[in-house]
Amino acid sequence: MHIVDVCGFYSPEGGGIRTYIEQKLRLAELLGQEITILAPGAKNGVQQVSPSSRIVRLQSPNxxxxxxxxxxxxxxxxxxxxxxxxxxxxxxSSPWKSAQFVAEYPRRVPRSLVMHSDPLAAHAYRWFEGLAAPNSIDRAFDWFWRRLRRFGREFDVVVAANSSLTKRLQDGGVPNAVTLPMGVEPGLFSPGKRQECVRTILLATCELPPDATLLVSAGRLATEKRIPMLVEAATVAGRQRQIGLVIFGEGRAHKKILRVIDGNPHVRLLQPVRDRELFATILASADALLHGCEAETFGMIAAEAHASGIPVIAPRGGGAGDFVRHDPALGFRPTDTADVVRAILELPHGGSSSRIAPAARSVEQHFRELFALYHALAQSALAVA
Structure with missing residues (x-):
């Protein structure tokens, strides 16, 4: 089956969507599919990735x-x-122009909308935080909900990567919404990567001894990631017991985060680790992942932490919320700093090396299920025709 992904937000310098696209292209031949990514670019061109996959760029404005x-x-x-x-x-791959153009394509070809972004949670809910409840904001942004409901009728399926987003779509009247979680790179993230010496070094970086608790956070330093809230919570929790927080990331909120850290020696902001093997070792060597964003559609870092066998402290909502169900006490109310402090203090003192390794969902499993869904929809469309 030839699948064309009209991906309005693919860029070689991008983040999560770029990673997802590269995984899809890499697995195309293994899974017996032909994949074309149709993306905007500086000029027209074709990049052949494999005999079964390619990226076709259409010249478009920045x-x-x-x-x-x-x-x-x-x-x-x-x-x-x-x-x-x-x-x-x-x-x-987004609810904006690419979805509109695909919905308006006149040929009778089955089609899907994959919700790689949740604009209301990532932006509108945050903009009006403290001024209006989400249901009031939804009413004010009914134009966007009308758009999603129309897409639900025009597309054969609307795919979300977490159950919270699927429920919001269904409650908002969007038909054909289903949950299909993503996955992590097989064999990369594992409790077996844990190294006490790495843990000790990171705690020493925070000027703390080996019997302290090591939290890590990683990702883009963007406003919606709520890193300042995590820093404040770790600082407050650190008054009751020895807690170190190491943040790996870069982005536009860097200076603001440094101001919130305010010289606290137990909180460190470091550059992202691009060596995936090394990062997998760091993640497995931590005592928990501390994550603040309730607006992610999947929460890849939470999935990687879960596969690494460490607890996930995260909001009860969004992609990461699906992973705190394994330790409900470690889930907190989104945007509530005091509840983040409570969740941090729920962790046992010191390390967590006795934790049982969970079953990790692989990215290959995700794409097998996604392509099987597309095949079934294509067969149904042929039967109707």
Missing amino acids: FPLDRKYFAFTDRGSVHAALDRLQPDFIEA
Whole structure:
């Protein structure tokens, strides 16, 4: 089956979506699929990744809010590219222009909308935090909900990676919404990667002894990640017991986070670790992941921590919320610093090396299930035709 992913936010310099796309392309041949990523770019071109996968770029203008990205603006060129590619199934990867252009494509081809972003949770709920409840904000943004409901009717399936988002979509009247969790790289993240010497070094970086508790946080330093809240919570919890927090990341909130740390020697902000093997060792060597974002559609770092056998302290909501169900006491109310402090103090003192290794869902399992769903929808469309 030839699947064309009309991906408005793919960029070689991107983050989570880039990783997801690269995994999809790498697994295409193994899973017996032909995959084409149709993405906006600086100029037209084709990058052949394997005999079964490629990236086709359409010349498009820069995305105004981030020059690393480009944006589809010409429906005609997207439709013409789809005519040339002759897909058996079309996937749209955001609820913006790419989804609109795919919905309007006139050929009878089954199609899906994959919710790689949750704009209301990531932006609107945060903008009006403390001023209005989410249900009031939803009413104010009913234009966006009408858009999602229309997409639910025009697409054969709307795929969400976490149960919280699926429930919100269903409660908002969006038809055809299903949950299909993503997965982690098989064999990379494991409790077996834990090294007490790495743990000791990281605690020493925080000027703490080996019997202290080591928390790690990792990811883009963006406002919606709520790193300042985590720093404040770890600082307050650290007044009751020895707690070190090491944050790995870079981004536009870097200076703000340093101001909140305010010289606390037990909290360190370090550059991201791009060596995946080393990062897997660091993650497994921590006593817990501390995560603040309730707006992620999956929560890849939470999945990686879960596969590494360490507890996940995270909000009860969004992608990471699916992982705190394993330790309900470690879930906290989103945006509630005091409840984050409580969750941190629920951890046992010192290390967690006796923790039982969980069963980790692999990225290959995710794509097998996704492609099986697409195949079933394509077969149903043929039967109706």
